[in-house]
Amino acid sequence: MKSIPLPNATRRFGAPEKWNHETDGICYSLDIVDQNGFMISGWLPTPGELAKLNAGAPLFLQISGTVHPVVSLAVGYETRGEQGARHCAVCGCVQFDTPSGICCENGHGGAVSK
16 A cells, blocks of 8 residues: 655654665555544555555554554545546646645645646
8 A cells, every 4th residue: 555645734744763665575654644532644556556446455554562552444535526526736636635634645745726
């Protein structure tokens, strides 16, 4: 899965201290929106992951540590279908609603084409 940039993110996480990109793998930054006691991030499956999900494969949540925090998973954006969908004025991708505003999959927030 690929995390997506969020317009109006309240925080951005980087790699943990002592993370070694050569031995631990690449750790990309993660935008989050703080809302109602939750840290919300956005994710899009790759085409291969989407095919697995559509075939009925489960989605697994991995948490580092020994205490499980309260979590929630949701499919929470609206694309408004292809008819009448908002498209990004920068790249042309369909835009969707996020907790922090309108965004396309490339992170261009609020750039709506007419």
